[in-house]
Amino acid sequence: MVLKLDKIFDSFTKESLFKNKFVLQTNYTPETIPHREKQIEQIASILAPILRFERTSNLFIYGKSGTGKTLSIQYVKDELLKKVKKQKINVTIEYINCKLKKIADTEYRILAELIRKLGGMVPATGLPTERLYNKFVELLESKKQLFILILDEIDQAVKKINDDFLYNFTRLNSELNKSQISIIGISNDLNFLDLLDPRVRSSLGEEEIVFPPYNAEQLQDILRERADAAFKQGVIEQGVIEKCAALAAREHGDARRALDMLRIAGELAEREGKKKVTTEHIDKANEKMERDKVLDIIESGPKQFQLVLTAIIELDNKKQKIFTSDIYNTYQRLCKEAKIEILTQRRVGDIIAELDMLGLINAQVISKGRYGRMREIKLIIHPSIKERARNILYEAIALR
DNA sequence: AGGTATTCACATGAAACTATTCTCTGAGTTAGG
DNA sequence: TAACTCAGAGAATAGTTTCATGTGAATACCTGT
Numbered sequence: 001m002v003l004k005l006d007k008i009f010d011s012f013t014k015e016s017l018f019k020n021k022f023v024l025q026t027n028y029t030p031e032t033i034p035h036r037e038k039q040i041e042q043i044a045s046i047l048a049p050i051l052r053f054e055r056t057s058n059l060f061i062y063g064k065s066g067t068g069k070t071l072s073i074q075y076v077k078d079e080l081l082k083k084v085k086k087q088k089i090n091v092t093i094e095y096i097n098c099k100l101k102k103i104a105d106t107e108y109r110i111l112a113e114l115i116r117k118l119g120g121m122v123p124a125t126g127l128p129t130e131r132l133y134n135k136f137v138e139l140l141e142s143k144k145q146l147f148i149l150i151l152d153e154i155d156q157a158v159k160k161i162n163d164d165f166l167y168n169f170t171r172l173n174s175e176l177n178k179s180q181i182s183i184i185g186i187s188n189d190l191n192f193l194d195l196l197d198p199r200v201r202s203s204l205g206e207e208e209i210v211f212p213p214y215n216a217e218q219l220q221d222i223l224r225e226r227a228d229a230a231f232k233q234g235v236i237e238q239g240v241i242e243k244c245a246a247l248a249a250r251e252h253g254d255a256r257r258a259l260d261m262l263r264i265a266g267e268l269a270e271r272e273g274k275k276k277v278t279t280e281h282i283d284k285a286n287e288k289m290e291r292d293k294v295l296d297i298i299e300s301g302p303k304q305f306q307l308v309l310t311a312i313i314e315l316d317n318k319k320q321k322i323f324t325s326d327i328y329n330t331y332q333r334l335c336k337e338a339k340i341e342i343l344t345q346r347r348v349g350d351i352i353a354e355l356d357m358l359g360l361i362n363a364q365v366i367s368k369g370r371y372g373r374m375r376e377i378k379l380i381i382h383p384s385i386k387e388r389a390r391n392i393l394y395e396a397i398a399l400r
Numbered sequence: 401a402g403g404t405a406t407t408c409a410c411a412t413g414a415a416a417c418t419a420t421t422c423t424c425t426g427a428g429t430t431a432g433g
Numbered sequence: 434t435a436a437c438t439c440a441g442a443g444a445a446t447a448g449t450t451t452c453a454t455g456t457g458a459a460t461a462c463c464t465g466t
Binding site: 123124125126127323324325345346349350353365367368369370371372373374375 | 406407408409410411412421422423424
């Protein structure tokens with residue numbers, strides 16, 4: 001035992017491979033954002049009017065995840081705020097991520113969060129939403145100011161809520177006398193604007209900027225720059241950056257993922273007591289990320305999700321083609337065994353759809369003509385994880 | 401043979417319900433003046 | 434009479450049920466050749 005611990009501790013007391021790991025963490029903001037100069041300039045020129053204390057156009061930003069949207073907007077925001085401070089004008093810019101569960105994923109909570117940021121206090125529940133609007137307006141009107149609201153991942157919010165709340169926000173200006181508000185929406189979904197009410201669309205989409213995915217070369221640039229800052233000299237072996245970039249480029253050029261992968265590869269190498277990060281470490285990191293994601297969902301998911309998933313895994317072992325009805329039957333059986341209440345097929349259908357969203361399964365609606373229409377479901381968990389997943393699930397259900 | 405019409409087995413959508421947590425309000429109660 | 438207590442009304446939220454409508458294409462059913 002002691003020996004083993006010694007070994008572990010040794011690998012840590014030994015020289016770290018990292019110079020500054022923080023640089024690779026997701027919340028790190030680099031001082032330069034390569035290959036986004038154009039977008040940043042565009043954003044800046046659209047927001048520039050606030051320096052003359054004029055309301056800016058509403059702005060809409062699209063781009064897949066990990067294409068630097070949030071980073072760029074934050075960067076411009078910070079720079080702008082510096083200028084604003086010098087000029088002593090009343091400008092407030094608030095950033096809100098609508099995807100944060102329990103914080104800003106409903107109309108009420110977005111408003112509550114805004115109010116909190118403006119220094120007000122509102123309870124987490126109990127009040128009519130209308131009242132929050134009033135309070136928000138009141139806070140805005142307390143002094144003459146320009147307010148810029150950045151709503152990250154609004155597509156998520158609109159999907160969860162309806163799009164009325166965006167309409168309410170865009171209309172807010174007519175209620176404001178002293179102050180003015182502009183909205184910047186950020187969305188991962190490229191077709192998001194089409195889903196909106198025309199009134200909202202025209203108002204919100206006054207200006208639009210698209211963030212294209214990074215290609216492998218650009219990813220390499222980004223990775224190199226960060227790797228230089230994060231790792232010690234000569235730690236990264238030849239080809240590691242390239243491989244990392246290539247893997248991420250396949251996933252619609254997600255830079256965040258690439259950086260995560262690089263960091264995890266570094267951690268793995270360090271844990272193994274190696275002096276260099278090799279391409280094998282990248283492979284392992286890639287695998288580990290996948291496994292962690294899957295196991296996390298499996299472990300922490302609600303028990304009904306676990307049951308449905310168990311049903312799918314069980315079926316997957318003996319059948320190659322799984323349909324909704326199969327799942328539902330097996331699911332019902334499992335429920336009875338575990339003495340858990342059985343949900344309707346309607347609901348189970350939704351759960352299947354959500355598992356699909358999470359990427360644990362692949363569900364496709366197919367039509368078998370006379371024999372109906374259903375989803376064909378494939379489990380896309382790596383076989384090595386499957387066994388473990390199954391054990392976790394059985395345990396979770398048995399515990400209940 | 402070629403063209404419609406049916407039909408299956410769910411998918412998908414909307415609304416409503418349930419349970420829980422929380423606020424607000426106003427009636428009733430208490431204690432002090 | 435002011436302060437306090439406490440029950441009931443009303444909201445937000447998450448997860449679900451109920452009811453209703455939609456849907457793609459394999460088959461059944463015609464139709465005229």
